[in-house]
Amino acid sequence: MNKPRIWITRKLSDATLERAQKDYDVVINLEDQPGTKEEIISASFEFDAIVPCHSEVFSSDVVSKFGPRLKIIANHSVGVDHCDLAALNEKNILVTNTPDVLSDATAEIAMLLMLGAARHAVLGDEIVRSGNWKNWSPSFMVGKQLTGARIGIIGMGRVGQAFAKKARGFDMDIHYFNRTKLNDSVSLGASYHDNIESLLKVSDFLSLHCPATPETKLLIDAKRLNIMPFGAILVNTARGSLIDEEALIDALTSGRISGVGLDCYQDEPGGNPKFSNFKNIFMLPHIGSATVKTRDAMGFRALDNLDSYFAGKTPEDLL
Ligand code: 8YV
Numbered sequence: 001m002n003k004p005r006i007w008i009t010r011k012l013s014d015a016t017l018e019r020a021q022k023d024y025d026v027v028i029n030l031e032d033q034p035g036t037k038e039e040i041i042s043a044s045f046e047f048d049a050i051v052p053c054h055s056e057v058f059s060s061d062v063v064s065k066f067g068p069r070l071k072i073i074a075n076h077s078v079g080v081d082h083c084d085l086a087a088l089n090e091k092n093i094l095v096t097n098t099p100d101v102l103s104d105a106t107a108e109i110a111m112l113l114m115l116g117a118a119r120h121a122v123l124g125d126e127i128v129r130s131g132n133w134k135n136w137s138p139s140f141m142v143g144k145q146l147t148g149a150r151i152g153i154i155g156m157g158r159v160g161q162a163f164a165k166k167a168r169g170f171d172m173d174i175h176y177f178n179r180t181k182l183n184d185s186v187s188l189g190a191s192y193h194d195n196i197e198s199l200l201k202v203s204d205f206l207s208l209h210c211p212a213t214p215e216t217k218l219l220i221d222a223k224r225l226n227i228m229p230f231g232a233i234l235v236n237t238a239r240g241s242l243i244d245e246e247a248l249i250d251a252l253t254s255g256r257i258s259g260v261g262l263d264c265y266q267d268e269p270g271g272n273p274k275f276s277n278f279k280n281i282f283m284l285p286h287i288g289s290a291t292v293k294t295r296d297a298m299g300f301r302a303l304d305n306l307d308s309y310f311a312g313k314t315p316e317d318l319l
Contacts, residue, residue, distance in 0.1 A: 016299025044070040060087040081212040096305035101297035102289035107162035113261025116282035119143040152203030155210030212239035222247035231258040240265040
């Protein structure tokens with residue numbers, strides 16, 4: 001029997017590509033550029049499955065032009081906001097993601113961003129690196145301490161919980177908003193808020209861990225930023241669409257927000273050029289899950305989903 005034909009849209013980890021090539025008839029985009037609309041449409045005629053990243057967009061206009069061959073999209077990502085699930089469902093194309101395996105790596109990046117924003121990492125690095133560190137003073141670059149501070153978490157799913165665990169290690173006072181209250185055995189003493197406004201009022205630090213959906217678009221807007229404690233720190237490792245970036249710039253200018261850590265932006269790749277004017281924004285280029293261990297685990301999880309599908313079983317991470 002012929003092996004199923006798979007398109008891997010980006011340069012995934014070596015271990016992932018090796019395994020995929022052993023088990024499938026694989027075409028890999030080793031140029032590693034995001035798949036264009038035209039490439040995605042033509043792949044639907046030539047391949048049984050696609051393994052994309054969040055960089056390939058399966059919008060309804062693209063999916064409506066799909067050919068009959070494509071059966072499954074096994075995403076190499078937990079987020080699926082790049083996939084129009086309703087349009088894909090209408091075409092009977094299955095969609096899977098890679099939950100669990102990236103929670104710790106993403107939570108680690110959130111901790112890095114939170115610490116970096118709280119302790120002036122950008123400015124400090126620049127002063128030393130540029131040779132402009134001429135003086136030291138006890139009132140120099142004084143930041144905010146995590147220990148004992150209140151951290152608000154929006155979205156207490158797998159990544160939110162992994163982040164809470166790490167924040168607990170820093171002795172932070174943990175508060176969260178989630179659509180449903182977690183069991184006490186899972187929330188481990190974190191205080192539940194049944195609405196976002198109540199959470200924001202106590203968030204000296206705030207970290208976003210919810211998916212990008214129509215409901216969460218611009219979740220953090222001017223009104224909500226203004227009810228946070230003065231001088232709060234905001235961290236986003238989820239999706240750029242959650243934050244109104246103009247409102248964030250206003251909040252930084254007024255001092256309402258005193259530091260920001262971002263791994264994602266409204267426009268990616270690239271980010272928001274206006275953010276570069278603020279030394280109190282610590283920025284990374286969407287690398288939350290970028291560790292060797294996690295990239296291998298994500299690739300393997302995507303392939304596990306394909307293996308199940310082609311063995312006639314229901315993939316574990318079927319959406
Ligand atoms: C990855 C992510 O950068 O999983 C997600 O939703 O945003 C990140 O882990 C990316 O999607 C990898 O393909």
